[in-house]
Amino acid sequence: MIYFDFAATTPLDSDAAEVFVQASTEYYGNSSSLHDIGSQAQDLLENCREELANLLGVNKKGLYFTSGGSEGNFLAIEALLSTPKKPGKHIIAGLAEHSSIHGVLNRLEEYTITFLPLNSSGLIDLEELKNSITPETVLVTVQHVNSEIGTIQPIEGIARICKEHNIHFHSDFVQSFGKLDLKKITPLVSSFSFSGHKIYGPKGVGGVYVDPAISWRPFFPGGSHERGFRPGTVNVPAIAAMAVAAQKTHDHITESNDNFIALRTALVEALEPIKEFVHIHQADPSSQLPSIIGLRISGIEGQWMMLECNRYGFAISTGSACQIGMQSPAKVTLALGLSQQATKEFIRISFGNSTKREDVRTLGETIVDIVKKFKRLC
Incomplete structure (x- = not known):
């Protein structure tokens, strides 16, 4: 995992x-x-x-x-x-x-x-x-x-x-x-x-x-x-x-953030084949922590995507762990004014000091495959 x-x-x-x-x-x-x-x-x-x-x-x-x-x-x-x-x-x-x-x-x-x-x-x-x-x-x-x-x-x-x-x-x-x-x-x-x-x-x-x-x-x-x-x-x-x-x-704040920026870029690039379905909620780089990516994939519920990723060996989430236990939408989706359907599509991917670029690329490719298979079935 x-x-x-x-x-x-x-x-x-x-x-x-x-x-x-x-x-x-x-x-x-x-x-x-x-x-x-x-x-x-x-x-x-x-x-x-x-x-x-x-x-x-x-x-x-x-x-x-x-x-x-x-x-x-x-x-x-x-x-x-x-x-x-x-x-x-x-x-x-x-x-x-x-x-x-x-x-x-x-x-x-x-x-x-x-x-x-x-x-x-x-x-x-x-x-x-x-x-x-x-x-x-x-x-x-x-x-x-x-x-x-x-x-x-x-x-x-x-x-x-x-x-x-x-x-x-x-x-x-x-x-x-x-x-x-x-x-x-x-x-x-x-x-x-x-x-x-x-x-x-x-x-x-x-x-x-x-x-x-x-x-x-x-x-x-x-x-x-x-x-x-x-x-x-x-x-x-x-x-x-x-x-x-x-x-x-x-002691490693600057070094870590530079690495997270590179990992974030790698994930976005890996998701390029399905970019028309992907919406990343983010600010300008000066107001964005690069290690946290909150996104939606149109038409796919976040909980289903999380479980599919888990099946393929990747641990992602659908938002704050403290909120998930109450089975409520991520509060940020409500604060952003998203529709009820859009709130259900939210997932979060976050990096740490052991995250490897090749694993990020593999995660992105896996999400692309999951989306393509799902869209073909619809």
């Missing part, structure tokens, strides 16, 4: 795995315990916090570790809403946000939520964002990179608008963490979330940054871990492994 679903999750890096085992066996103490074994775990934890803060260009005092991106999004939004910059009960969010964002917003019954669609390039329209703001708007939440089509949202422009209107701005950085240099935009947001398993770190670990100038109130009262940000014993081994994986991916 050849894997093309790296946007869903990645294999654990060997160095990260080694650090995880070492930390689990040698730094096994509870980082909140006051004895020497606990202090050793605490020292390792704080070293990881400082290293990740340096990679992200943020103050380590605002960096908190969580169980992953979904919990991070939940806790970040709750933290910002606990101390809004002004009175109000209105929130603006991208319609294509991750399901964890929709989950937390759906429970906020006292708030009015405005969901922004995407334009034809898969981007938020800044003018539409401006026009959606009311005196009651206290929070904007827009993901940095869409997990299903890989478009990179204009964080700088959104942050500028939020600052002008005295509004908190949260951004989901799960798909951009380790893939883009984030130092220029991390100071612009009130909070952001990230996850370890998208960058060859362990599952079940991630983090949140909240601007230290924001005096948030904890969602879970009485917690002693992570300065009260969340309850539960801190997973120091997973955090250490994530820090190793983050450093390795960060």
Whole structure:
């Protein structure tokens, strides 16, 4: 089986795995315990916090570790809403946000939520964002990179608008963490979330940054871990492994993106024989993560195409794994305003650091064969 679903999750890096085992066996103490074994775990934890803060260009005092991106999004939004910059009960969010964002917003019954669609390039329209703001708007939440089509949202422009209107701005950085240099935009947001398993770190670990100038109130009262940000014993081994994986991916960002551009080009070229049926949802290269390709093949349901590819030994997906479990259309297809039939045609192909060009070409050729056989039968 050849894997093309790296946007869903990645294999654990060997160095990260080694650090995880070492930390689990040698730094096994509870980082909140006051004895020497606990202090050793605490020292390792704080070293990881400082290293990740340096990679992200943020103050380590605002960096908190969580169980992953979904919990991070939940806790970040709750933290910002606990101390809004002004009175109000209105929130603006991208319609294509991750399901964890929709989950937390759906429970906020006292708030009015405005969901922004995407334009034809898969981007938020800044003018539409401006026009959606009311005196009651206290929070904007827009993901940095869409997990299903890989478009990179204009964080700088959104942050500028939020600052002008005295509004908190949260951004989901799960798909951009380790893939883009984030130092220029991390100071612009009130909070952001990230996850370890998208960058060859362990599952079940991630983090949140909240601007230290924001005096948030904890969602879970009485917690002693992570300065009260969340309850539960801190997973120091997973955090250490994530820090190793983050450093390795960060060191090869430019090299990796150049490779992904070449792989993306190879796939598009391989699909040339059926180009009249293929529609790739993407932005200009400057606003596109090259490792994620979201596309539709006219007349063929994405789930059927995914199963056919699986039968031929290729693992692709029909969108975010968190959404697939609910058997709902990929949220990005709704945000793009696609028809009900078109939403069913969506598939996602995503590359990782082990993806080979010859495998990409073979995948493309296999999809071409599948489509030709299907069209002949129709």
